[in-house]
Amino acid sequence: MPAVSDSALLKVDAVSVRFDTAEGSITAVDDVSLTVKQGEFLSVIGPSGCGKSTLFNVIGGLLGNHQGEVRVGGETVSGPHKSIGMVFQEESTFPWRTVRDNVAFPLELIGMPKEKRSERARHFISMVGLDGFENRFPGELSGGMRQRVSLARTLASEPKILLMDEPFAALDEQTRLLLGDKVLQIQQQIKQTTLLITHNITEAVQMSDRILVMTYRPGKVKRIVDIDLPRPRTSEIVGSEAFGRYVAQIWNDLREEANRGLRDEEKHALQRGSGTA
Amino acid sequence: MVKTGRLTRTSAAGPLLSPVTLLRIVLVLALLAIWELLARSGLLYRDVVPSLVRIARALGSLLSDGGYYYNLGVTAGEIGIALLIGGFSGIAVGLLLGGNRFLAKAFEPYLYYLGPTPKIIFFPVMIMWFGVGSESKIALGTLSCFFPIALNVAAGMRQIDTVLIRVGKSFRATTAQMVRKIYLPAMRHPIINGVRLGFGFALIGTLLAETKLSNKGIGFLIIQAYSTFDMPRMYAMLIVLFVLAIGANAAIGRLGGLDAIKRT
Numbered sequence: 001m002p003a004v005s006d007s008a009l010l011k012v013d014a015v016s017v018r019f020d021t022a023e024g025s026i027t028a029v030d031d032v033s034l035t036v037k038q039g040e041f042l043s044v045i046g047p048s049g050c051g052k053s054t055l056f057n058v059i060g061g062l063l064g065n066h067q068g069e070v071r072v073g074g075e076t077v078s079g080p081h082k083s084i085g086m087v088f089q090e091e092s093t094f095p096w097r098t099v100r101d102n103v104a105f106p107l108e109l110i111g112m113p114k115e116k117r118s119e120r121a122r123h124f125i126s127m128v129g130l131d132g133f134e135n136r137f138p139g140e141l142s143g144g145m146r147q148r149v150s151l152a153r154t155l156a157s158e159p160k161i162l163l164m165d166e167p168f169a170a171l172d173e174q175t176r177l178l179l180g181d182k183v184l185q186i187q188q189q190i191k192q193t194t195l196l197i198t199h200n201i202t203e204a205v206q207m208s209d210r211i212l213v214m215t216y217r218p219g220k221v222k223r224i225v226d227i228d229l230p231r232p233r234t235s236e237i238v239g240s241e242a243f244g245r246y247v248a249q250i251w252n253d254l255r256e257e258a259n260r261g262l263r264d265e266e267k268h269a270l271q272r273g274s275g276t277a
Numbered sequence: 278m279v280k281t282g283r284l285t286r287t288s289a290a291g292p293l294l295s296p297v298t299l300l301r302i303v304l305v306l307a308l309l310a311i312w313e314l315l316a317r318s319g320l321l322y323r324d325v326v327p328s329l330v331r332i333a334r335a336l337g338s339l340l341s342d343g344g345y346y347y348n349l350g351v352t353a354g355e356i357g358i359a360l361l362i363g364g365f366s367g368i369a370v371g372l373l374l375g376g377n378r379f380l381a382k383a384f385e386p387y388l389y390y391l392g393p394t395p396k397i398i399f400f401p402v403m404i405m406w407f408g409v410g411s412e413s414k415i416a417l418g419t420l421s422c423f424f425p426i427a428l429n430v431a432a433g434m435r436q437i438d439t440v441l442i443r444v445g446k447s448f449r450a451t452t453a454q455m456v457r458k459i460y461l462p463a464m465r466h467p468i469i470n471g472v473r474l475g476f477g478f479a480l481i482g483t484l485l486a487e488t489k490l491s492n493k494g495i496g497f498l499i500i501q502a503y504s505t506f507d508m509p510r511m512y513a514m515l516i517v518l519f520v521l522a523i524g525a526n527a528a529i530g531r532l533g534g535l536d537a538i539k540r541t
Contacts, residue, residue: 060447079449086447090440096462106448108458157448 008035009193010059010084010161015068017054028054029066030218036161036195041187043196043204043211045250047258049265051219052197053089056165059195060086072161085159089166093138093149099125100134102149106157124152127186144175148182155186162194168203177235180206188232201254205229205246206237213250216257217264223253327509335509336516345498349517352483352495355411359418359479364472367423371430371471372460381431388431392424397485404490414486414494421482422475429474433467434460473529480522 017029028051036042046052057063059070061080070077072084080086093102100121101108107117125134128148138146147167154162168176184207187194198204204211205227213222227246229237237243294302309329315321316328339345374381374388396417403413403420437460445459461468487496495518502511 062443062446080447082449084447086444088440088443090438092438092440092444094441094444094459094462096465105458109448109450109454 007037009038009040009073010034010036010195011069011071012055012059013069013071015055015058015066015070017051017058017063017066027218029058030220031068032214032219032221033068034212034221034224036193039191039193041194041196041207041209043198043208044214045198045201045204045211045254046214046219047216047254047261048199049261050214050216050257052199052214053165055219056086056163056197060084060163062086083160085154085157085162087147087150087154087162087164087167089169091143091146091170093146093153095138098135098137099130099141099149102138103152103156105153120156121152124156125149127155127189128152129182142175144171144179147171147179151183151186155190155192160193162192163197164194165197166199167196169199176200176203177206177238181235183207184233201247201250202238205243205250206233206235211250213253214257216261222257225250225253324506324508327512331509332512332516335507336513339510339513339517348494348498351411351493352487355414355483355487355494356418356476356479359415359483360422360472360476362415363419363422363475363479364426366419367426367471367475368430368468370423370427372434372456374427374431375434376460385428385431388424388428392428396421396482397489400486400489403486409490409492411494414483414491417486418479418483422479425474425478426471429467429471430464433464433471436467437463469529469532473526476525476529477522484518 012032012034015029015032016027019026019028030051032055034042034044044052044055054063058066059077061070061077061084064078072081075081075083077084094105097105100118103124104112104117104121107120112120122134125131128151130145130148130152133141133145138149141149147170151164151167168179171179180203183194186192187207194207196204196207208227211225211227213225214220215222225246229240229242229246312326313329316323316326374385399420400413400417403416407413407416441459441463442455445455450458483494484496484499487494488500491497495514499511499514502508502514
């Protein structure tokens, strides 16, 4: 399909990752291919243990020992690529830096003069709605605000592709929905191409143009769902009938996988239990 | 710089006389009272436990003695240089071991074995290598403070939140940038704690060396007072040394304390 690959900004081609563990070799990601088009919002959804985070690290260039290829704008990714900006699941602000200096971090690395990077930082701090908090330290902010600082920091590096790994996983449901609004708003404002890794169906449907459903171990592509909901969207969309249908459809796909994951975990727990008894 | 947070922390530590401070003062006063009672009771030889008045008088003459300050300067200089050499090499080795699992596995056991060994046993060697002057004292002080600093820094480096390192890598930070902008600031606490411990060890090493073989420095003066049986003067010097050690420790600790606010 040359028409698609022409506009594909990110192309993941037959990527597989195997880990050697004490219990033998585990295939975390198995032959996953996907493309993200310019300006598109793609979510990768799957149960815990489907290799989502592994895929995130491969695309981000933080994990090298994979088969297959990741290409950004035609260039093969081997190590962190300047066109990809990562937002991590964990708390990742620098506690010794103010909000401004956190956001200015990537600009500092490329040697932007102080005046200019302060100004750029302020722009992105404002974009995530943290005006007035420039001089605060992360320790003085809530978890949701800190995650917004991380987002602003990554946006400040002006990546062509925003790559996020369950950035709201640690937050409560309300904060998550409101933050989702913020991300949608930013996405519409700067037409940010985004790849979101998540296990949250609501979040995925609310934000995405397409959702890629992964299977439980080994993580393969199970289905790709086009989300044909009008934009601009807000969290209000959660109440609509079409939204409900998409959620039901994706849950239908996921339930089987999640169940498999659960049974697998139980089996492992049992083995461990009998092993020690 | 956020001032408010820092202020609340320091003011929380003290209305001037908190119960804790009060208890500390009471303890010191009680010890002094017992000392004085013992001195006056005549139960012990009065030169071994001289009265507080005699110690105070000795303290007065000590502090008005220019020669004492010269020796104090000698010792302080030796400790300072020892801490500088031991500190920099300790931090460098700690960074190396903390950042490289292979090197750590190979060499860290040596540090753990050598760390608790009393360094004074190397003093004869130091005298042969560096002579009887200040150099051998500095060498022993350096040797004493190197180990706790290196081990603390190595352990501190391994405790850095790995996601911060991944953030740095994802922004394609160079190795120098990683060290300067992530590793060192993230390790400020273990580094300062290591230097603090190292200071104590450098003090012990240097003074011990001075008491063994020297012709200047506080250790020399103390042992001189002892051998001429000038106990009040010896006690006076111990008091001054004690106060200076507390002061220096607090100064190093303050450097670390500033950061505590930002991290909470």
